[in-house]
Amino acid sequence: MSRIGVFVCHCGENISRTVDVERVAAHAATLPGVACATEYKYMCSDPGQTLLKKAISEQRLTHVVVAACSPRMHERTFRKAVEGAGLNPYLCEMANIREHCSWVHEDREEATAKACDIVGMMVERTKKNRVLPAITVPVTKRSLVIGGGIAGIQAALDIADAGHEVVLVEREPSIGGHMAQLSETFPTLDCSQCIMTPKMVDVANHPKITLYTYSEIELVEGYIGNFQVTVRKRARSVNERTCTGCGVCMTKCPQKKIPNKFDQNIGMRTAIYVPFPQAVPNTPVIDRENCTKFKTGKCGVCQKVCGPGAVDFEQQDTLIVEAVGAIVVATGFDLYSISEKPKGSPIKGYGEFGHGKIPDVIDGMTFERLASASGPTGGKIVRPSDGREPKQIVFIQCIGSRAREKGISYCSKVCCMYTAKHTMLYHHKVHDGQAYVFFMDARTPGKSYDEFWRRSIEEEEAVYIRGMVSRLYQKGDKIVVMGSDIAVGVQVEIEADMVVLATAVQPQQGADLLAQKLGISYDKYNFYSEAHAKLRPVECATAGIFLAGACQGPKDIPETVSQASAAAAKVMTLFSKDRLEREPIVARVREAGCVGCFACKKVCAYGAVEEKEIRDRQGNLLRVVASVNPGVCAGCGTCQATCPSKCVELDGYTDEQIVAMIEAL
Amino acid sequence: MHPEKNNSSAFEPKIIAFVCTWCTYAGADLAGTSRMQYPSNVRVLKFPCTGRIDPVFILKAFQQGADGVLVSGCHPGDCHYIAGNFHARRRFAAFRKLLEFVGVDLQRLQFSWVSAAEGGKWVDVVTDLTETVRALGPMTEFKELALEEQWSGALTTPELKEAYLQI
């Protein structure tokens, strides 16, 4: 038999002005199971709380209802007080007679009657409340960072500097990501390599960072604080421990004409290669698809010339399992390609630009490699087709972006700025050349960004033309650009030597597959979704997984780095405790009744519902039932409302509790 | 326990609101902190998410003498639990058909989105529903239907199960 204490608050006059609190208390006292009912001026004040604690011990109360303000205001306060008096905090409920009653009604009679009802409902509910033990989970204080671009590098360094171990997994042979490809960076025009490479070296040398390059995530299991991650380390064919990075193998490899992806396929590399000289680690990999040895069985030159004998053709992929407590996803972006019309997609693509078949029509990243001092041309801006310096260069913005029929409807955010940068770099290098930019509008909202764009026009003499280009075609060795200037209202034609397309920023290939492994959500473009666009922009809805950089949406470097540091801070907050405590509002399956339909599993947005095998003593499989992982469950209750057998139950919001409230009316 | 007025012949509808804690409950709180006024007929039941709201509760409410039911949660895309409100909407869309089938005037059951910032909207929604239901008069259908046993939670027949899975 429950002994409930009801405490009605005046809130100064906030409640008592319209609600007759004495009458409410008197009414409460008549309800079955109520052992005592009192009112007090300020329940949340020290004396108010003392009164409550005293009543609990003196009256041997089993449950408590505080009729006062909104639970969003003081539920925590009173549950703590109740706990202080030795009662389970979840046996205390609040009846909201202020925000939902005294403040919204003027008629004293009506308000009092309603307050009585509200208290009555909560009394009935509270009777059904159960003791809920606090849920705590241990925290493994190691973190996984996926993706070694500037986002991943920054996050890894911040976490490692705080003294926690970090496992950094990068798909390519070297870390660095796209920033390593850039020439100079807006808005300051400092050299990308100069600010990037020291950080890459820091990663390599950091005692707390384990670096797996040329590796991918195979499997992710577990939940916040307790993930087990399987990493596939692809065979490099070079032993990382023994290789000294001398590079002799690369000078001797006879396969020299393989387009280097890092140089946007303008530069060439060998079959055994590092993508760029400053690569970290500086250990080459053999590209097995292009290596003569792997194709025909002959060659093996690299092995012969390698002093330390590091080349190992027999090497196999290895699987490594790492236990971590938090994951930072930083897999970055890719560029939209006008030469590939996505198969089976309704998107039209850019046939009017020759589907990428005009050799001197390049994308922004290719221009970066041309302009980069360490690029394939040593920083000379030349045409891919004939190596001549372009004197008339046309930039076209918003290619693939903001074009729902051609590619993507969103704005890629960085291309207005990098195009302005490109016009400057071009002007610095080709003094007698002229840059033209076709654009719709310049999106430059950042510190010193608009000034930067204006500089491109006012000082670097780029000609900006407001209007898009309809068609590009090769005419002799020129590219005819058919555009329009909508401000003037006339068509514009330019015979260009080279055209640079500001192609859209898209998530990495296969971003969706990785998300499925991680159990995080992604939008229709495959960008990863944050838990809340404004207030939780670096967390995934899935607890323990955080986002950094362009994998979440187009970003420039300053934003990427801010988000990476923020994600690192979130990881450190998580690691600041040994165990995680969380509200015990989680779903629980009554296994006896579960028919294994897994309707619950389908609706759970957190992947908290797992399949559990029930076996007899001999180990024979009897049936498979649902089981909720309390570490993952967020407590929404959707599963419960969905279960046709009524055998999932959300603690704190059981059917019993709710029906009791309805019946109290 | 109707909030009976002095003039006891006037019908005062009983409205039950099922709301999610993150958006609508907070929106109703905001109406309070802003001292907005609305009819006192509504009783609020708080859920973590509209996804938790089982249609059975709505039936239950009608059986218990509610004359109107309001279900309200976060706007689409704003669900605190990613997609709970989405599942709820799907479920309720099917459920409305069921109610219509058994002859309930659908004006008595309203769904809306009220965010934590929409105190004013909460007031409007509650006022509207109260007035609508007041005009419709007391709800009698359900007492006659007496579905209580069938809908106590157990799905006894294959047809019911089928219907339920559709919901």
Place this chain on the structure above:
Amino acid sequence: MTSEKTLTYAYYPGCSLHASAGEYDLSTRELFKALEIGLTEVPDWFCCGATPAHNVDELLSLSLCAKNLELAEAVEGDLAVACASCFSRLKFTQHTLVENATKRTQVEKALDAPLKLDGKVKHLLDILARDLGLERLAAAVKKPLTGLKVACYYGCLLTRPTDVPNLDCVEAPTIMEQVIEAVGAETVAWTHRLECCGANFTLSRPGVVIQLTNAILEAAKAAGADCIMVGCPLCHGNLDIRQKEIEGVYSTSYNLPVFYLTQLVGVAVGLESAKLGLEAMIVNPLPLLKSKGLL
């Protein structure tokens, strides 16, 4: 594609083919006969309304086309269309009426009959390249067009409108090139394959047409073409009939014969000049064909 399969079509020539483009009609019938493809003219077909109808009265345009589609159902086979404009309108109508229920209801009301809309509308190119197949086409060649440099001119309508299931890629089609290369010709890569010739302004605003058509002829010449191939009587009208006039206006000389695709393919499969209506062409093609040893 098995060679046993006999192909047969309902044929919608369109108004021009019964008048100014008589040679297109003639060469189509003769070529199809030679290739053993059945062709039965849709009895009592109407004008599809072409550009002027949809220009000012879409409902009328849709109704006229729908009526023709209905008439075509009486004849066995998919509907073969020669004119790019008719083709564009007919397939657009079919697509629109399938997609848009409101318009379908209106049109059904105008025709006072329910619509089926399940037949296929095909341009001659589609039939040659896909139904017959390039291999079978190549096998029928008697006089390969070796050494003939052809500029394939699609004009604007052949691959448009864009949201309708199409003959080929809207912006970078190759179907004409495929067909004519299959019978031995060379094609030139040129810049104005898809530019509009001004089409139906030929009557009301010939000045416009002359300007646009000149650019097309100039581009074809610059690319080194011997002749132009078209699949549309309107394009033909502007490029062939007005060529002399254009040469006059711009004081230049192009002398580019403009063939219908069926005429050129016809030459390759060995049909004689009279069956192809070559003498009806304004820019005389005979010297060119003779110089390449094709006549």
Place this chain on the structure above:
Amino acid sequence: MKKKKMVISQETMDVDFVRKVEMLSDTSVRRCFQCGKCSAGCPMATFMEHPPNRVVRLLQLGQWQRILAGRSIWYCASCETCSTRCPNKVHLASIMDALRKLSWDAEGASKESYVQLANKLFLQNIRSYGRQYEMRLAAVFNVKSGQFLKDLMLGPKLFAKGKLKMFHSKNKNMAEIEKIFSRIDDMRKNGEAL
């Protein structure tokens, strides 16, 4: 009209007209974000006083009178280049169709009469003969437009090549064509179609 100041208010923006355009063309006017790609590729833009993107812009502002007063819509060749390349799925060619239709309904607000005349004759031809008679079309056009000598040089040549025929067999089922025309007329009268 062109230079006159635009006074913009809910009264001067004729949204109903725009809705009609949208209904007829099955495309959204508001969706256009004025990128200008349509105008960049339009073969006829140089002949228009309002290039295509500006036609859409004027519609967005409900200023259709400015469009119909000009000749832009009558210079559109219906080549579909704009619709094909629009990054935003604005079917401008269909909007042009709709505008011409509405202009026609509004009876001759436009300066451009030649194209209209040609169109009218073309449709009349269909109604009376079922098919096009190029000869008749050209002859009547020239007479009506007062350009008796236009294309005079072409005529005999075409005639000689068999390209212009004097007589044609009428369609046998002319009655059906007439019915289609009159049913459409009726539907319009009854407000069942635009």
